Amino acid sequence: MTEPDRDHSPTASPAPSRPGTTIELERVTKVYGAGALAVQALSPISVTLAPGQAVSVVGPSGCGKSTLMRLIAGLEAPSSGTIRVGGRPVAGPLEDLGIVFQRDLLLDWRDVLGNVLLPAEIKGLAPAAARRRAAGLLAELGVERFAGHYPWQLSGGMRQRVAIARALLPSPTLMFLDEPFSALDAMTRDQMNVLLQQVQSAEHVTTLLITHSILEAVFVADRVLVMSGRPGTLLDDIAVDFPRPRRLSLRETPEFSAIVRRIREQFVRTGDLVG
Numbered sequence: 032m033t034e035p036d037r038d039h040s041p042t043a044s045p046a047p048s049r050p051g052t053t054i055e056l057e058r059v060t061k062v063y064g065a066g067a068l069a070v071q072a073l074s075p076i077s078v079t080l081a082p083g084q085a086v087s088v089v090g091p092s093g094c095g096k097s098t099l100m101r102l103i104a105g106l107e108a109p110s111s112g113t114i115r116v117g118g119r120p121v122a123g124p125l126e127d128l129g130i131v132f133q134r135d136l137l138l139d140w141r142d143v144l145g146n147v148l149l150p151a152e153i154k155g156l157a158p159a160a161a162r163r164r165a166a167g168l169l170a171e172l173g174v175e176r177f178a179g180h181y182p183w184q185l186s187g188g189m190r191q192r193v194a195i196a197r198a199l200l201p202s203p204t205l206m207f208l209d210e211p212f213s214a215l216d217a218m219t220r221d222q223m224n225v226l227l228q229q230v231q232s233a234e235h236v237t238t239l240l241i242t243h244s245i246l247e248a249v250f251v252a253d254r255v256l257v258m259s260g261r262p263g264t265l266l267d268d269i270a271v272d273f274p275r276p277r278r279l280s281l282r283e284t285p286e287f288s289a290i291v292r293r294i295r296e297q298f299v300r301t302g303d304l305v306g
């Protein structure tokens with residue numbers, strides 16, 4: 032099925048008035064297992080993400096990107112160091128968080144609207160307001176015409192749009208995306224990059240995007256964290272202040288290319304990329 036062709040207005044549904052949430056990491060490490068079988072996934076990482084900031088994390092396979100995300104989300108505990116979200120130490124799974132994975136995990140027996148409304152049912156949100164919010168998000172993501180379709184009737188890109196709408200339904204202040212577009216074809220992925228930065232701006236949600244794609248990392252984010260190979264630590268922290276909304280033609284500019292080159296050069300230096 033082809034992607035719907037429409038103008039994705041970032042103002043299609045009202046942005047929440049709350050700002051995103053601050054994330055602070057102080058000398059966070061993670062070791063899996065013990066003794067001879069121990070795997071040091073993360074070396075000490077210290078970083079602070081500002082409310083509403085869109086941050087990409089890019090790094091070689093196995094460097095601990097997903098581990099970092101799971102630690103911040105409270106799905107696993109760090110081996111040492113502290114993580115604070117909204118000023119409070121993370122002590123368990125965060126509630127005020129929408130997560131999008133590479134596999135969309137949509138329920139095949141629920142239509143699109145039913146999938147998007149799932150968090151409202153789980154959290155006991157007011158049904159009428161939840162339906163209004165769902166309709167606004169589906170419009171913002173360009174899939175409102177598919178509200179009554181089932182996931183198996185949608186393309187991969189449309190399924191991920193629905194997964195993003197579902198993650199954002201309760202208006203979380205945090206959204207984490209772990210390789211959300213890596214299973215999509217190149218053109219759909221480009222389109223999803225444009226859409227994601229529009230939605231992120233409209234929703235003012237503090238966003239963490241885990242990706243292998245340097246182009247995607249730079250295009251979508253206000254800031255790119257570059258990680259070294261395992262044990263992962265921060266090699267670089269780059270501000271990306273191109274105005275929004277961004278168009279794909281941004282990728283052709285010398286300024287964009289300079290940031291991409293800077294990141295590539297780090298990986299060539301560490302031997303994670305052939306120069």
Ligand SMILES: Nc1ncnc2c1ncn2[C@@H]1O[C@H](COP(=O)(O)OP(=O)(O)OP(=O)(O)O)[C@@H](O)[C@H]1O
Nearest residue numbers: 063064070072091092093094095096097098099261
């Ligand atoms: N539950 C676990 N038990 C043991 N080792 C683990 C566990 N989870 C991750 N690891 C190891 O920790 C390291 C980092 O894994 P992680 O999945 O965070 O990396 P990643 O950068 O997200 O990788 P990829 O880009 O390939 O998805 C890897 O060596 C992995 O094998």
